[in-house]
Every structure is written in structure tokens, then in C-alpha cells.
Amino acid sequence: MPALLIISGVFLIVLGWLWLAVAARKLPIRRFLLAILAAPLTLVLRGLGYARFPRLLMVTGLLLALAGAALLQREQPERFVQLLAGEWAAPSNSGIGIDGELMGQPFNPERIFWRGNDLVIEEGPPQRVRRALTVRFDPASLQAGTRTIDRLPGDSGAWPELLLQWHTGALTQPGLLRVAKDYTLSLDFVPSSGTTMLLRLRLHLPTSPATLLYGEASIKTTPDWLAGMPQPAVAPAASPPPESSIAPAVDRAQSRPQWQNVSILAVLSEPELFIGQQLRFTNQAGRRYEGRLKAISDDRRIVLAQNNGANQVDYHFRPTDVVDLQVRYRSSR
Template sequence: MDALLILTGIVLTLVAWVWLASLAWRQSVGVFVLALLLPWLTLFLRGFKLLPRLLLVMGLVAAGSGLYLLQRDQPERFAALISGQWMATPEASVQGQMLGQVFNPERVYWQGQTLIFEERSGERLRRALSLEFSQVPMLLEDSLIERLPGDQGGWPELVLQWHAGALEAPGLRRIADEYSLSLQFIPDPGQQSAQVRIHLHLPVSHATWLNGEATLVPVPDWLRQLGQKARQPAPEPATTELAQPARQAMADRSWQPFSVLGLVDEPDPFLGQPLRLTTWSGRVYEGRLREVSESRRLVLALPQGPNQVDLHFHPLDVRSLEVLSSP
């Protein structure tokens, strides 16, 4: 709707402009120059027909309404339009799955207190994944947000939306907690945009994950304020330990560094074996290798009380990997 209003407004304004300029040509050179350079001033002058001036008013109102709707609903496209960046930015590289279906959002933006990833087909929304921070604004006090199953404190609510087609009702699912999230905002020096890095994995029953990096335009106010401050120190490494019997069994064994790519290429000898994995954010995880997925991600099984949690790690997110040596 906003694009249609803007296009209609431009067409009506151009038609009225040419019409008013042709009428002014018959009067005098001064009036012609005025109508050519400042056509809206002809609304207050005599000697011009009502219809072209009415077209000019309609065109300005339509274009203004379209710009207002664009700024309200799609602020990143409005900022790109005003700055002259009319072509789609190629930096966005986010991919994943939503409920078992391929999810490749091409639009990432911040609205209110919500980060939204959208996949569209033309003007029709196909799938959207939103992270709502309205109930946990304290998480926005840092540009790095990390949550793991079992963590204490508030969680951003995760909202999944999908539209299968005109004959089916839209779908909606909300997940309050117990998923794995690593979300980092990196403002550019000019504060005009920011890079967003996300690694999101839901429990297996949801068949949903999202990884990648995208450009966020414009920069949210809270992130703009953080951009002027020194980044807070990273939290102390949180180590998820194995169960007590497993720790006792490994007491006489030592950890040895191992190649991440070597493990990805030949995982079979290490399936079910204890691993210690350290990410670039400083977190340390100890668990057993369950598998290397088809997308070449390490799946680490960690005990969580009476249950088990599977965490997925991209090889590029792993700073170091260690295996237990033989006793």
C-alpha cells in the first residue's frame, strides 16, 4: 500500500506540475519560473485553474501518506530510500529452518522492542520469526545476549508465524524459554547501521533453527546508546558439567586439543565420546558427541537434570575442541 501511494503521488504531482507550468507559460516569464521551480506556491496564486492545483494537492497528500506508512511499518526501507540506497543490500546472509521448512529471511528489522526476521514472496509474508524483549528489557543493556536451557532469569519470547497459502489460516506459535540463543549486535562506527549475528536453536520437537549475519537499518535507540560505551566484560565461562559418575570415570584422563575440521570430516570414532568445547564468546561445554548433522554442525548432548539437551554448534563458532586421552 505504501509503495502504491508513493507511486500514485509522484505521478499525480508530475502531471499537475507540467500542467501548471504550461498554464504559467502563457502569463509571464516570472510566473513560469515560479511554477517550474516552486509549483506548490501556485496553490496560493490566482490565474491558475482549479483542476491542476487539485491534482497537485492530491499528489502531495498521497506521496506524504505513503512515506508516513513506509516509515511507520518499514523504517529500514524508509531510511534506505531517504539515503539513496534503493538497491537491496547483499550483506544479509541468514538461513535456517522453521518447523522443518526452509527459512531464508531477506528482511531483518527492529520494531518497538522486537527483532524480526521475515521471509516474503513479493508483498506476501510467508514466514516470520520474532524475538520480543518487552518483558525482559534488562537484556538490552548489553550488545551480546546469550541464553541456554536451564539459565536463570528472563527470556525473550520467541514468536513463529507462517502463512501456508490463501486456503489455510495463518499459523502462530510462541516459545517462552528453553532454547539456545546467541545474539550479538555490532554497531557500525557511523551509527547508521549495525551487524546482527544470530545463532538460534530450538528443541528438536520444533524443528527450527536460524544462523547467520544481517545488516540492521536503522540502529535502535538502545543500541545507539550502547555504541558510545565500552562493551561490558564477557561473563565468566559457564561450564556445564557431566554427571558425577562420568566425572569420576574421567578423573585419571586428561583433555587433549583436537582439530574441529578433523572431527567434522571423520566423526565416527568420536560418536558418544566426551568432548569439551569452547566458543568464541568464552562459554565452555562438556558433553558427548551425538552426531555431525547434514549441515556439518556439531551436535553435543548435555545432561540437564533428568533430561538431555542437544546443542548445535557451527564449526566457525568453536574456538577450541578437546577430547579425552586414553587412561
């Protein structure tokens, strides 16, 4: 709609301009040149013999164009800023593999890089960043020997600080938010080739408006403190016990269900057998999680539900993160 109003307005302005120039060909040479070179100026001039209808047509076009611009600024402020800056070409979708929402605004970053010990993820041209997330690391406080960071709300200790920045339009002030707690963050740094690393990210801020980012991206450079960390050892997943041994175990534990080892492949291939059951597992970083299996998502992630007071919080885990998976079946009575 904004584009249609702007295009229609420009068309009427050009049409009225041409009409006015043709109608002014019998006027004195100065007035004729004014109609050709600066027809909009004739809208405020009276008594000079310029035709009325071409000028009314230009006024109508000008009003339509201004209405379209106002609507564009309200609905797509970042695009409005681009037009004011002379960036007429439509923005290309050159995302890096991470997307979601940042403070309630769509976030499709185009750059990811290290600035000292800060991991910076930006959207928009470098000279006019629209939205950005900065993860500030303190290498001295990180757990030694791991490239994985898993943080849940309420976890104590020294964790990265988050810096969120956004700019929603030319008529609004830029926003800035620092977050040091009450966020869920999962970061995996996987060596790729040379100094290049693959970053796997999931970030959730339970604030209003909410922030949820996820995806994978490649980083060309790696800080020395991160490059020197060894890869965490991956423990083999527990193999599933024979089916004949599972049922008796459940029968013997009617009054107090016991934890039983299962394989992640069994949960992924037959999730209906485990939905609603209590699961617990240890991830590759050595952290233990427990909750009720809610679902297997469309992207094959394990959705674990945990009660947090009167609320329920859902956590998503990649199957490759899961080590030593166990299930505790509910009693049938």
C-alpha cells in the same frame, strides 16, 4: 505438474475459442460477436447454433486449468496466493542470508529490521507476509556489557520472547505461536560500519513441526540500547601443550582423567584424535559448556553431544566462540 495442467488448459480454451469464432461466422451478427467476445458464455447456451466440438474443447481446457489450480494450491499455497493477487512473475531468491524451517515450512526471509525493541525477520512481500519471526527484547533485563545472547532450554532468567507467524494458503487460517521457554537461541551482534550491524543467528525449537534457523544477515539500523553496549573482551585461546606432556598426564590419571588444555586449531585439524572425548570450554560471553565431541561439521562447527535424560541433544558452536578449550581423555582400561 500444476503448471503443465494450467498451461494445457489455457491452450485448449484459446484453441476452442478461436475454433468457435470461425465456426460462428455464418450465424447472425449478435451470435457471432458473442462467440468472438465471450465464447465461454456459449457453454451454457443451447439451441443457438454454436458448434459442439469447439465448446467441448473449451470445457476440457477449463477442467484441466481448474485441476492445475487446485493442485498448485495444495502443493505451493504461497505461489497460489501470489497468482490470485496478480503477481505472475516467479519469485526471486533474494534471501538475506538466513534460512531454514519455520514451523515445518521452508523459511527464506527477505527482510530484517528493528521495530522498536523487536527484531523482525520476514518472508514474502511487505503487504502479504507469508512467514515471520519476531524476537522481542527487554533491554532492561539483558546482561550488561555484551552483544551476545546464548540460551539453552531450561535456562532461568529473563530471555527474549519469540513470536512465530505463518500463512500457508488462502484457504487456511494464519498461524501464531508465542514461545517464552524451551528453545535454543544464539545471537551475536557485531558492529560493521556506522549504525550497521552483522547478526549471527541460530534458533532451534524442539517442537513438532520443528523450527531451525541459522545464518548471518546485515541490519542497517541499531537501537540505542544495543549500540551503547561495549564489545565483549575476547580472551586468547589456550595454546596446546607439548605432545610429550600430554601422554604422561593421561598415564598418571588412569583412575581419574584430568582436564587438559588444547587449542581449537588442534581439534579442527585433527578431529579424529578428539572424537568421543569429553570437552569443555567457555565462550566469549563467559558461559561454560561441556559434552562429548560428536563431530566437526561440514561448515567447520564443533558438534557437542549432551545427554538430556533418555535423549541426546547436539549443539553446534563456531570456533570463533570458543575460549579456554579443555579435553578429558577417557581411560584406556
